[in-house]
Amino acid sequence: MSIQEISLSGRKKLVSNKEMTFLEKMYLIAILKGLGITIKHFFRKKATINYPEQVREFSPVYRGRHMLKRDEQGRENCTACGLCALSCPAEAITMKAAERKADEKHLYREEKYASIYEINMLRCIFCGLCEEACPKDAIYLTISKELVPANYDREDFIFGKDKLVMPLEMAIKNTQLKNSN
Amino acid sequence: MDSTFIIEKSVVILVVFGVTMLMAMYSTWAERKVAAYLQDRVGPNRAGWGGLFQPLADGLKLFAKEEFAPNTPNQFLFRVGPGIAMATALMTSAVIPWGDRLHLFGRDILLQATDINVGILYIFGIVSVGVYGIMIGGWASNNKFSLIGAIRAASQMVSYEVAMGLSIVALLMMTGTLSLKEISEQQAGMNWNVFYQPISFLIFLICAFAETNRTPFDLAECETELIGGYHTEYSSMRMGFYLFAEYANMFISSTILAVLFFGGYNYPGMSWVAENWGVNLANIIGIGALFVKLCGFIFFYMWVRWTIPRFRYDQLMHLGWRILIPLSIINIMITGVVILRGEIFAYLGW
Numbered sequence: 001m002s003i004q005e006i007s008l009s010g011r012k013k014l015v016s017n018k019e020m021t022f023l024e025k026m027y028l029i030a031i032l033k034g035l036g037i038t039i040k041h042f043f044r045k046k047a048t049i050n051y052p053e054q055v056r057e058f059s060p061v062y063r064g065r066h067m068l069k070r071d072e073q074g075r076e077n078c079t080a081c082g083l084c085a086l087s088c089p090a091e092a093i094t095m096k097a098a099e100r101k102a103d104e105k106h107l108y109r110e111e112k113y114a115s116i117y118e119i120n121m122l123r124c125i126f127c128g129l130c131e132e133a134c135p136k137d138a139i140y141l142t143i144s145k146e147l148v149p150a151n152y153d154r155e156d157f158i159f160g161k162d163k164l165v166m167p168l169e170m171a172i173k174n175t176q177l178k179n180s181n
Numbered sequence: 182m183d184s185t186f187i188i189e190k191s192v193v194i195l196v197v198f199g200v201t202m203l204m205a206m207y208s209t210w211a212e213r214k215v216a217a218y219l220q221d222r223v224g225p226n227r228a229g230w231g232g233l234f235q236p237l238a239d240g241l242k243l244f245a246k247e248e249f250a251p252n253t254p255n256q257f258l259f260r261v262g263p264g265i266a267m268a269t270a271l272m273t274s275a276v277i278p279w280g281d282r283l284h285l286f287g288r289d290i291l292l293q294a295t296d297i298n299v300g301i302l303y304i305f306g307i308v309s310v311g312v313y314g315i316m317i318g319g320w321a322s323n324n325k326f327s328l329i330g331a332i333r334a335a336s337q338m339v340s341y342e343v344a345m346g347l348s349i350v351a352l353l354m355m356t357g358t359l360s361l362k363e364i365s366e367q368q369a370g371m372n373w374n375v376f377y378q379p380i381s382f383l384i385f386l387i388c389a390f391a392e393t394n395r396t397p398f399d400l401a402e403c404e405t406e407l408i409g410g411y412h413t414e415y416s417s418m419r420m421g422f423y424l425f426a427e428y429a430n431m432f433i434s435s436t437i438l439a440v441l442f443f444g445g446y447n448y449p450g451m452s453w454v455a456e457n458w459g460v461n462l463a464n465i466i467g468i469g470a471l472f473v474k475l476c477g478f479i480f481f482y483m484w485v486r487w488t489i490p491r492f493r494y495d496q497l498m499h500l501g502w503r504i505l506i507p508l509s510i511i512n513i514m515i516t517g518v519v520i521l522r523g524e525i526f527a528y529l530g531w
C-alpha cells in the first residue's frame with residue numbers, strides 16, 4: 001500500500017480531473033443534491049442554547065467566579081502578598097496593601113491586608129492560577145453558574161472587594177456547618 | 182362606471198397593497214428563520230412569539246436611524262432611486278388574479294385589481310422599469326462599489342429578461358392569451374402548465390432568481406466583493422425601501438410562478454367544492470391555495486439562497502446568453518411543432 005492510498009479518516013477521495021458528462025455539466029443534479037443536504041439540516045436538532053432561560057451544563061471541576069475567603073472567625077484571609085497578581089497570566093489582578101490597625105483584628109487575619117483588591121473580569125481567563133498561587137488560601141474560583149453578568153460599562157467589569165469577598169452570612173454558615181460536623 | 186364599482190376596486194387594491202406589504206415584511210422574518218433553521222440555529226425569537234414582531238422592530242429601527250446621504254451631486258436622484266424600486270415592486274401586483282370571483286352584496290367581485298388583456302406584458306414592462314431604481318440609486322451614490330453593483334444589476338436583469346420572455350413565449354403559444362386571469366382559468370382541475378411546459382418552467386424559474394437579484398445571482402449586492410452593491414451608501418429607511426422592494430419582488434415573482442405554471446388559485450376538487458359548498462367558499466379556498474403555492478416558492482427562494490454559492494459574473498452571462506436563450510428557443514420550436522402536429526402530418530400526407 002502506497003502512502004497516497006492510506007486514508008486515516010476513511011473518507012479520503014482522490015481528486016479526478018476527468019471531463020464532466022453532460023448530466024454533470026447541467027449542474028441540476030448537483031443542485032438537487034445540495035438542496036437535499038440543506039433541507040436535512042432544516043429538520044435537525046438545533047444547536048442553539050437560549051441563554052438566559054437555558055444554561056449549558058457545567059463540568060463538575062468548573063472554575064467560576066472568584067471569591068476572597070474568610071476564615072472560621074469571619075476574618076479575611078488575604079494578606080495582600082501579591083502572588084496572585086504575579087501569577088496571573090492575564091494581568092487581571094491589582095491590589096493595594098494596608099496595615100491592620102489594632103481595632104481591626106476581628107476583620108483581617110494577617111497584619112497586612114488588601115484595602116483594595118480588584119479583578120478585571122474582561123481580562124480574566126478563569127485559569128485558576130491565582131487560586132494555586134495563594135499561600136493563604138484566600139482566593140478561590142467558585143462553581144457559581146454566572147461568570148460575569150452582561151453590562152454596559154467597562155468600569156462595571158472591574159470587580160472590587162464588594163463583589164469578591166465572601167459575604168459574612170456565608171462565613172457564619174460555614175463555621176456552623178464545620179462545628180456541627 | 183358607477184360608484185360601487187370604484188369602491189369595490191379601491192377595496193381590492195387596498196387589500197392587495199396591504200397583503201403585498203405584509204408578505205414582504207414577513208418574508209424578511211421568514212428569511213431569517215429559514216436561514217437559521219438551515220444552519221441548525223433557531224433564528225430571531227425574542228420579539229414576540231417566535232420572533233413574530235421582528236419585522237416591526239426592524240422597521241422601527243430603520244426609521245429611527247440617521248438618514249445619511251453621501252456628498253453627491255445627484256441628491257435628487259439619490260432620493261428618488263429607492264422610491265422607484267419600491268413603486269415598481271408594488272405595481273406588478275395589480276394584474277395578478279388572487280382568486281376567481283366572490284359573490285357578495287349581490288355583485289360579482291373580481292379578485293384582481295384589473296384584468297387587462299396584456300397582463301404578462303404589463304408585468305414584464307414594470308419589472309424592467311424596476312432596474313431604473315437600482316441603476317439610479319447606484320449612480321447617484323457617487324461610489325465605485327455602488328456603481329459596479331448597479332451596472333451588474335442592470336446588465337444581469339436585461340440579459341435575463343430576454344431568456345425569461347422567450348421562455349414565456351412557448352407557454353403563451355399554448356394558452357393563446359396574455360391575460361393572467363384566462364391563463365389561470367385554463368388550468369382548472371389539474372391542468373397545470375408545469376406538466377406541459379416543464380422546460381419553460383425551469384428557465385422561467387432560473388430567470389426569476391436572476392431578476393429578483395437573489396442568490397445564486399445576487400452579484401448586484403454581493404457583500405464579499407462590493408460591500409453592499411448599489412445600496413452601499415444608503416441608510417435608514419431609504420435602504421429599507423431597497424430591501425423591502427426586493428422582498429416585494431420576490432413575493433410577486435413567486436405569485437407569477439404560481440399563476441403561470443402551478444394553476445394559480447386552482448386546486449384539485451375545486452369544482453366539487455363549488456357545487457357542494459358554494460362558489461364563495463370554493464374561491465376563498467382558492468385564494469388559500471394560491472397563497473400556499475406562492476409561500477412554497479418563497480420558501481424555495483430562501484432554500485436555494487442558503488444552498489448554492491454565488492455565480493461568477495462570466496458564468497452568469499454564459500448561463501443567460503449561451504444556455505438559457507438557445508434552450509428556450511428550442512423549446513419554442515418544439516412547442517410549435519407539437520401544436521401544429523395535425524397540420525404537419527396532413528402536409529406530409531401521413
Ligand code: SF4
Binds near residue numbers: 087088089123130
Ligand atoms: S483566574 Fe487566572 S486570569 Fe483570572 S485572575 Fe486568576 S490567575 Fe488571573
Ligand code: SF4
Binds near residue numbers: 081114135136
Ligand atoms: S489572594 Fe492570596 S495570593 Fe493574592 S494577595 Fe491575597 S493572600 Fe496573596
